[in-house]
Amino acid sequence: MAWILLKWVGAGALLLGSAGFGFDFAKKYRKRPLELREMMTALRMLRADIAYHRLPLPESFLKIAKHFPEPSGTHQLFAKTADMLTTSGTQAENAFAEALGKAGEFWSLSAEDISALRQFSHTIGNTNAELQESAINAILAELSDREKEAVTDRDRFEKVYRTTGVLIGVLVVVMLW
Amino acid sequence: MIGLQKTSLFPEEILQLLPGDVSRSVLSCRDRELDLITEIRLRIGRKVHLVGPSLFLPVTVEPNHLRFVLATLTKSSLYAVDAELKNGFVTLSGGHRVGIAGKVVLGQDGGVQTIRDISSVNIRLAKEVRGSAKTLATILNKRNRIGSAILFGPPASGKTTLLRDLARMLGSGESPFASPMRVVLIDERSEIAGTVSGVPQFDVGLATDVLDGCPKQVGMTMALRSLSPEVIIADELGGPQDALAVADLAKAGVTLVGTAHAGAISELVRRSGMHHLSQESPITWWVEVSAQPVPGTIIRVYDSELHEVKSWRGSF
Numbered sequence: 379m380a381w382i383l384l385k386w387v388g389a390g391a392l393l394l395g396s397a398g399f400g401f402d403f404a405k406k407y408r409k410r411p412l413e414l415r416e417m418m419t420a421l422r423m424l425r426a427d428i429a430y431h432r433l434p435l436p437e438s439f440l441k442i443a444k445h446f447p448e449p450s451g452t453h454q455l456f457a458k459t460a461d462m463l464t465t466s467g468t469q470a471e472n473a474f475a476e477a478l479g480k481a482g483e484f485w486s487l488s489a490e491d492i493s494a495l496r497q498f499s500h501t502i503g504n505t506n507a508e509l510q511e512s513a514i515n516a517i518l519a520e521l522s523d524r525e526k527e528a529v530t531d532r533d534r535f536e537k538v539y540r541t542t543g544v545l546i547g548v549l550v551v552v553m554l555w
Numbered sequence: 556m557i558g559l560q561k562t563s564l565f566p567e568e569i570l571q572l573l574p575g576d577v578s579r580s581v582l583s584c585r586d587r588e589l590d591l592i593t594e595i596r597l598r599i600g601r602k603v604h605l606v607g608p609s610l611f612l613p614v615t616v617e618p619n620h621l622r623f624v625l626a627t628l629t630k631s632s633l634y635a636v637d638a639e640l641k642n643g644f645v646t647l648s649g650g651h652r653v654g655i656a657g658k659v660v661l662g663q664d665g666g667v668q669t670i671r672d673i674s675s676v677n678i679r680l681a682k683e684v685r686g687s688a689k690t691l692a693t694i695l696n697k698r699n700r701i702g703s704a705i706l707f708g709p710p711a712s713g714k715t716t717l718l719r720d721l722a723r724m725l726g727s728g729e730s731p732f733a734s735p736m737r738v739v740l741i742d743e744r745s746e747i748a749g750t751v752s753g754v755p756q757f758d759v760g761l762a763t764d765v766l767d768g769c770p771k772q773v774g775m776t777m778a779l780r781s782l783s784p785e786v787i788i789a790d791e792l793g794g795p796q797d798a799l800a801v802a803d804l805a806k807a808g809v810t811l812v813g814t815a816h817a818g819a820i821s822e823l824v825r826r827s828g829m830h831h832l833s834q835e836s837p838i839t840w841w842v843e844v845s846a847q848p849v850p851g852t853i854i855r856v857y858d859s860e861l862h863e864v865k866s867w868r869g870s871f
Binding site: 468 | 571574623626630637
């Protein structure tokens with residue numbers, strides 16, 4: 379009797395675990411386009427602060443960080459960079475690149491997304507307003523392409539991973555029964 | 556810990572601007588020397604130079620020192636100080652001015668686009684010297700009305716310091732002035748009042764309004780229209796446009812006190828703008844300022860006809 383119960387509990391746990399893995403993978407696909415859009419909003423805010431207000435980066439970054447909810451990667455990236463810039467002598471490009479590395483765990487962006495942002499970090503704060511603006515426009519165009527691709531990926535893979543997770547769970551349970 | 560008390564003697568904004576080893580070295584100077592510092596100069600490959608006490612510190616300036624200063628100065632946002640950089644200097648909070656030298660990059664219009672490969676930095680400390688404008692005030696207050704004046708002298712002769720204190724005396728109605736006057740301070744380079752987020756860092760008088768970062772000609776028109784000034788104070792006049800604006804002020808019955816870079820009255824007159832100024836003669840006094848024996852010393856005074864006035868020390 380106890381043996382049967384244990385079997386059922388084990389099967390349930392296996393199924394849940396496997397489905398969980400699937401859902402987790404699916405979640406990454408669901409979140410990536412949202413996060414790319416969030417990042418693009420942040421960069422548009424930065425562009426306005428630079429091109430129109432000529433606001434120095436530390437102030438602009440702090441403002442942008444406050445605009446996005448706490449656990450989001452965008453918040454982390456901008457808050458961390460602003461924080462590093464309060465130490466005198468820090469260059470924005472280095473701070474931004476370092477914060478990109480640290481914010482990684484908070485979002486579902488792909489390695490390529492992050493490397494595009496890293497490329498962009500080299501120009502940040504280093505030129506006049508017009509060139510800053512065109513650099514931001516370039517990264518926005520690239521992120522916009524990536525966002526379209528992310529949406530396609532999501533439509534294609536989100537369901538696949540979710541069902542695959544459940545199916546693999548079922549398969550293993552059946553094999554072990 | 557080096558000199559905890561000393562930091563209070565020395566402007567915090569300057570210490571933050573300097574890389575750690577340089578600021579430690581500066582603070583290790585004696586109090587008397589710290590007090591004398593008017594400029595801190597960092598030249599690549601050479602020792603840090605303190606102008607005033609004329610000292611060379613045992614720290615050799617390296618490229619990363621200058622990168623540090625520049626990143627702090629611009630808040631790592633070159634675009635925010637783009638316009639100032641074209642003039643070769645950036646004004647710091649507290650009214651201090653940082654001059655920059657390096658490879659000048661020209662734009663398509665032939666004007667300065669930016670400065671790269673920064674090779675030296677000159678940090679000029681702004682000092683508020685209360686009472687320094689006493690003699691100047693007595694001169695301006697002669698003949699029972701406030702006369703317009705141009706202060707002139709070589710760079711670092713203390714013109715701006717005098718102007719700052721004069722604004723305070725006029726605006727607060729300090730003796731010899733009978734009552735506070737409505738003063739408009741046109742502070743194109745944020746150097747006189749040292750305004751940060753709208754608040755002047757220096758005492759520029761009770762009845763003084765500050766047009767911060769405003770070009771002089773625009774500022775004069777704005778002030779006339781909306782601030783009903785009795786006295787307008789502006790730094791570094793010199794262009795032909797300035798002369799026209801000053802002539803306008805005279806017609807509106809507003810007194811002007813300004814400064815100009817010039818070694819002697821003859822040099823001043825030769826400069827085109829100033830030539831016009833003296834011909835239309837809305838300026839009552841031309842005051843020559845020298846750095847010797849101390850910055851802000853008045854050495855000669857000329858009247859509107861550019862004749863030297865000998866008796867300015869006395870009460871005429």
